[in-house]
Structure formats: structure tokens, C-alpha cells
Amino acid sequence: MENLKRTPLFDEHVRLGAKMVPFGGWEMPVWYTSLKDEHHTVRNNVGIFDVSHMGEPKAEEMLQEISGVDLKEIPYYNFTEGRINGIPCLISRTGYTGEDGFEIYFDREAAVPMWRKLMELLPKYDGKPAGLGARDTLRLEATYLLYGNDMTDDITPLEAGLKWAVDMEKDFIGKEILLKEKETGIRRRLKGIEMLERGIPRHGYKIFVGDEEVGFITSGTVSPTLDKPVALAMLNKPYYKKDTEIEVEIRGKRVKAKVIKTPFYRGSVKTRK
Known part of the structure; x- marks a missing residue:
């Protein structure tokens, strides 16, 4: 996989035994256990994705343990500034799976400690890390469109239902x-x-x-x-x-x-x- 960029969490993915694949110029985890296993975990419990995306039904409860913000006060498609695990973040109640969840944005230097803290909490909520494979099946079930597939330069917003x-x-x-x-x-x-x-x-x-x-x-x-x-x-x-x-x-x-x-x-x- 020559000339592929790596996220700050690359070594964490490898340590967890993830299968790494090329994706948009990056070396990313397609799965850790299996696509199906991770898909069901996200649907029923909670999963964590690289790019600081996490969901789903138990996401609010789990994230609240280390949040300085009352997450219940964030409506869907809204965001706020606050701290997660003591780290300054932008906390957005959005996602790409069809489940309630959060996307959190912070300095790249904080990626590994944030990831490790969330990984510590996952077992309590029967959660797991999830890869690109599960993300794609989850978003398709929810009918969330993917640019390059469902949206292109040749497809108008009206044709795409947008x-x-x-x-x-x-x-x-x-x-x-x-x-x-x-x-x-x-x-x-x-x-x-x-x-x-x-x-x-x-x-x-x-x-x-x-x-x-x-x-x-x-x-x-x-x-x-x-x-x-x-x-x-x-x-x-x-x-x-x-x-x-x-x-x-x-x-x-x-x-x-x-x-x-x-x-x-x-x-x-x-x-x-």
C-alpha cells in the first residue's frame, strides 16, 4: 500500500487486528472482526469509527460518562463546543448509520488518547470498533447516499431525491x-x-x-x-x-x-x- 496516507489512529487499528485497505488515498480499516458482526453491534449497541465518528443507540449514554456537556441538550443536526475526556471538542449530533450518534472533532494530537478512552468504555456497552465495510452497509440500509455512487455530476438533486x-x-x-x-x-x-x-x-x-x-x-x-x-x-x-x-x-x-x-x-x- 505505497503512498497511502495514515490517520493518527493507524497503529491503534493495526494493534486491534484490523484488515487495512486503500480508501480515498488513505489506509483505513475495512473491519476488525467481520462486517456482519460490526454492523449488528452498531445497530444494537454502540460502535466507534475512525474520523472520530461514533454511534449508535447507546452512544449518548456511553459518551456522557466522559462528557462535560449535557448531550441530551444537543438536537439532531446540531452541534456545540465542549470537552470529552477533558479534551476540547466540537460535538455534533450527526452520523452516517441511521442511528442516533455523535461526531466529535478535535486536534489530531488528541486522537490516540481519545480513542483509547472510548475503547475502555466499549465493553460496558457491548460495543466494538467498526470499519468501512459496516459503515457502508449501515448507511445503505438507512438510505444515506454516497457521493460517486448515488450522487454524481450526472445525477441532479431532484433525481436523487434531494x-x-x-x-x-x-x-x-x-x-x-x-x-x-x-x-x-x-x-x-x-x-x-x-x-x-x-x-x-x-x-x-x-x-x-x-x-x-x-x-x-x-x-x-x-x-x-x-x-x-x-x-x-x-x-x-x-x-x-x-x-x-x-x-x-x-x-x-x-x-x-x-x-x-x-x-x-x-x-x-x-x-x-
């Missing part, structure tokens, strides 16, 4: 395109699908209805929580309607699937406002 994030009352580059798209109708949309037959949908796989190619998979996996294959797919009109049956081409074979409502899983996050 209308709520665009202020059409002010000027910005690309506004005319979105106004035209609203006027003429959105020709394709990002939707959730589940497989009806055996097969795992992966990024880039083509989708058909009969002989017509009607879309493609943007992100797909076997959901550890639901124990079935699910995916996000960009589907042409009118095939993005709920319960529409489609076929995903997997290694040259058409496999049946259908459009379903998202999120695939609704976690402990109480609001997105």
Missing part, C-alpha cells in the same frame, strides 16, 4: 436546469429495490423491464439487518413506481426484483430537522 436540500429561492449555478427539470418532469429517480430471486445487486449493474434497459444500480449489498439483498437504483420513468417488477442483470443473468419504499431500515435517529 429537493429538500436545494433552496430554489436563491440563485446558484445550475438553477435553470433544475427549474426546467421541474417543469418538464423528472425523467428518472433514485429508488430502493429488493431482490425477489437469489443474487446480489452491485454498483453499475443494468436494470431491465422486458428488453428495455430502464436503469442501473448505484449501491447494493446484502442487508445484515434484513438478511436480504437490497439496493439503490436509478430508474427511468415510469418504472420507478413502488411495486414495479424489474430485472437486474447479474453476471449475464436477469434476476427478478421490485421497487420498494425506503429507507430499508429506520434506526434510532428521531428527526432530520
Whole structure:
């Protein structure tokens, strides 16, 4: 893994036996035990991710033990300044898993002592460190989009279901395109699908209805929580309607699937406002 950057926690990951992989120019842990084990731990108890991200249902209770801030007073999508383990931090009630949790920001020199203190607390809450693999399956179950897969330069915010994030009352580059798209109708949309037959949908796989190619998979996996294959797919009109049956081409074979409502899983996050 030449020329890859390392976070201040690299040695901690190696000490815990993590499988390290290249990720965006960095050498990062994809898992410590297994993707499935870490996924279920985060869903049911608490997990810690590098980049100072931690969640989930027991995150508030655990973090409160070493916090100088009343974490209950931080609404979702809000942040405050305070101290965690005596270290000055920016504490944000946000995350990428669908569970209630926190992202904490501090000087890199404090990364190792912060990590070690949190690792000391994990066993009390049946928690574990979690890697990139679990982070991806967790975010997909919650229908949190990944740039480069579900959002690209070729996908508009309206197609991706991100209308709520665009202020059409002010000027910005690309506004005319979105106004035209609203006027003429959105020709394709990002939707959730589940497989009806055996097969795992992966990024880039083509989708058909009969002989017509009607879309493609943007992100797909076997959901550890639901124990079935699910995916996000960009589907042409009118095939993005709920319960529409489609076929995903997997290694040259058409496999049946259908459009379903998202999120695939609704976690402990109480609001997105």
C-alpha cells in the first residue's frame, strides 16, 4: 500500500487486528472482526469509527460518562463546543448509520488518547470498533447516499431525491436546469429495490423491464439487518413506481426484483430537522 496516507489512529487499528485497505488515498480499516458482526453491534449497541465518528443507540449514554456537556441538550443536526475526556471538542449530533450518534472533532494530537478512552468504555456497552465495510452497509440500509455512487455530476438533486436540500429561492449555478427539470418532469429517480430471486445487486449493474434497459444500480449489498439483498437504483420513468417488477442483470443473468419504499431500515435517529 505505497503512498497511502495514515490517520493518527493507524497503529491503534493495526494493534486491534484490523484488515487495512486503500480508501480515498488513505489506509483505513475495512473491519476488525467481520462486517456482519460490526454492523449488528452498531445497530444494537454502540460502535466507534475512525474520523472520530461514533454511534449508535447507546452512544449518548456511553459518551456522557466522559462528557462535560449535557448531550441530551444537543438536537439532531446540531452541534456545540465542549470537552470529552477533558479534551476540547466540537460535538455534533450527526452520523452516517441511521442511528442516533455523535461526531466529535478535535486536534489530531488528541486522537490516540481519545480513542483509547472510548475503547475502555466499549465493553460496558457491548460495543466494538467498526470499519468501512459496516459503515457502508449501515448507511445503505438507512438510505444515506454516497457521493460517486448515488450522487454524481450526472445525477441532479431532484433525481436523487434531494429537493429538500436545494433552496430554489436563491440563485446558484445550475438553477435553470433544475427549474426546467421541474417543469418538464423528472425523467428518472433514485429508488430502493429488493431482490425477489437469489443474487446480489452491485454498483453499475443494468436494470431491465422486458428488453428495455430502464436503469442501473448505484449501491447494493446484502442487508445484515434484513438478511436480504437490497439496493439503490436509478430508474427511468415510469418504472420507478413502488411495486414495479424489474430485472437486474447479474453476471449475464436477469434476476427478478421490485421497487420498494425506503429507507430499508429506520434506526434510532428521531428527526432530520
